[in-house]
Amino acid sequence: MDHSMKQYFKRIIQSFSFLKGFSVTVKYFFQPKRIVTEQYPENKATLKMYPRFRGRLEMVEDENGENRCTACGMCEKSCPNGSINVLPTKNIAGKKVLGKYIYRLDTCTQCGFCVETCPFGAIRMNQDFELADFDRSHFELKLNQKEGRA
Amino acid sequence: MTPSIPNPIGDFIRANVPIPELAYLINVILCICAICAVAFGSAMVLVYMERKVCAHVQCRLGPMRLGFHGTIQIVADTIKLMLKEVYATKGVDKLLFFMAPMVLLTAPFMSLTMIPFGPNLQVAEVPVAVPLIIAVNGFGILGILLGGWASNNKYSLLGSLRSGAQMISYEISYCLILLFIVMLAGSASFRDITMSQQGTIIDWWIFKAPVIGVIAFIMFLISSTAELNRAPFDIAEAEQELTGGYHTEYNGMGFAMFYLAEYINLVTTSSLATVFFFGGFLPPCIGIAAVDHILNFVPGVIWFFVKVFVMIWVYMMIRWTLVRPRVDQLMSLEWKFLLPMNLILLVLGAVFISFGWIIQ
Numbered sequence: 312m313d314h315s316m317k318q319y320f321k322r323i324i325q326s327f328s329f330l331k332g333f334s335v336t337v338k339y340f341f342q343p344k345r346i347v348t349e350q351y352p353e354n355k356a357t358l359k360m361y362p363r364f365r366g367r368l369e370m371v372e373d374e375n376g377e378n379r380c381t382a383c384g385m386c387e388k389s390c391p392n393g394s395i396n397v398l399p400t401k402n403i404a405g406k407k408v409l410g411k412y413i414y415r416l417d418t419c420t421q422c423g424f425c426v427e428t429c430p431f432g433a434i435r436m437n438q439d440f441e442l443a444d445f446d447r448s449h450f451e452l453k454l455n456q457k458e459g460r461a
Numbered sequence: 462m463t464p465s466i467p468n469p470i471g472d473f474i475r476a477n478v479p480i481p482e483l484a485y486l487i488n489v490i491l492c493i494c495a496i497c498a499v500a501f502g503s504a505m506v507l508v509y510m511e512r513k514v515c516a517h518v519q520c521r522l523g524p525m526r527l528g529f530h531g532t533i534q535i536v537a538d539t540i541k542l543m544l545k546e547v548y549a550t551k552g553v554d555k556l557l558f559f560m561a562p563m564v565l566l567t568a569p570f571m572s573l574t575m576i577p578f579g580p581n582l583q584v585a586e587v588p589v590a591v592p593l594i595i596a597v598n599g600f601g602i603l604g605i606l607l608g609g610w611a612s613n614n615k616y617s618l619l620g621s622l623r624s625g626a627q628m629i630s631y632e633i634s635y636c637l638i639l640l641f642i643v644m645l646a647g648s649a650s651f652r653d654i655t656m657s658q659q660g661t662i663i664d665w666w667i668f669k670a671p672v673i674g675v676i677a678f679i680m681f682l683i684s685s686t687a688e689l690n691r692a693p694f695d696i697a698e699a700e701q702e703l704t705g706g707y708h709t710e711y712n713g714m715g716f717a718m719f720y721l722a723e724y725i726n727l728v729t730t731s732s733l734a735t736v737f738f739f740g741g742f743l744p745p746c747i748g749i750a751a752v753d754h755i756l757n758f759v760p761g762v763i764w765f766f767v768k769v770f771v772m773i774w775v776y777m778m779i780r781w782t783l784v785r786p787r788v789d790q791l792m793s794l795e796w797k798f799l800l801p802m803n804l805i806l807l808v809l810g811a812v813f814i815s816f817g818w819i820i821q
Contacts, residue, residue, distance in 0.1 A: 323798070329783070336518045336782045347520045 365421040365436040376456040379433040382409040386425035394419040409459030417450035466581050492584045496573050504724040509535045518781040545713030557611035562718035565604025569725035571597045576732045577652050579742050579762035591649040595636050602628045609707035620706025630795045631687035637803040638681045642737045655741030661748045667738040669820050673809050678738050685730045693783035731772035739768050
């Protein structure tokens, strides 16, 4: 039996590896628990986003509405789209603190660089994903409720 | 004209309508209606089934909105297709362009008439059904070639030429497998082939001819998938390369007819597999009298459609399991693997018959 004949029978035997792939698809077909898609508008009430999901930017605030921001401006520098403006102000002691944290949702791409660069963990991405709106001016948000305490 | 099959509906009409010609006409119209009902009904079920099977293999759910688990979705799709404007783009050969889908649809409808759906549910009992079905299948290739040629579009033409080459090549091994079973059964009539498998499951041709029956079935599966132009052998459509192939320029009902032909072909090919390998309308008896009695109680037409839909499910699972081969790989598979194997199989079949190795 010469080489080409050997190849011929080898390829016929190799073709039975099809069964391996077929067993995978059959396994998927008969396991409804493997379904990964969400039936979105119907399951609105029970839908829970994954912790890794990056929605709108928000400020980490305690129960009194105090934030941890020191107005260092790292997030503003790291933002590739210029969506963040950190406007500092001076407190009574003459120290630089956060005045206004301006965040423009319409230019934000949810890259998460700002969260990664923040040295104080003052900001995070929340789970909101229904962000559509009719008015563009609604997308310019002031994130902090109070001025920073530094 | 007395039919060879006992036919209560036909006898009832012949007995009650005084004029024989009128009775004949009524019977013909009944047959046409029945075939159309099977064709359109199964096509609608299959479109839904295809979407659901595809979705579940890919860890999705598929259509879920309309009706229970999206069952009315297909009605909505059909209405959408019917409401679309019928037009031909500039530069097409209008006559051939509109004729192609109709030519393509001829083949599956003619095949459906010859298939025995039940012990007395068969429109035409043809003694040479296998050669006839092989001949009729040629309409399918003609329709695809016409559609691609008339569209005046390079992608359509390429797709239809590829498809023509593929279907003509695979027709050979497809026919040889059919002839292999004809040789074993000793008849070319579907009814005789079905009746030759009477008995238990062991008497079905896939098991009755030891080992070579299974090999023949696997090769039938490969060549019929290619003959159906279904994935993994869907290089005629090849969305990623040819933007849809031969039906790129079609819309509305023209496209729907191509689609319909594809799905009725799926039904007829699965029916052929059922008739040739799985005992047609015969119940799957297992040799235990008590169980067989219950199985025999179920009408043959139900067994037939159960087997057909299992076969269709296998075709669909194959579609979503394998990737598409290149054109040259496809051709080498046919000419270097399937055809020699088929010829060897034919010789083996003859040997099995002459030495009496077929299980009686």
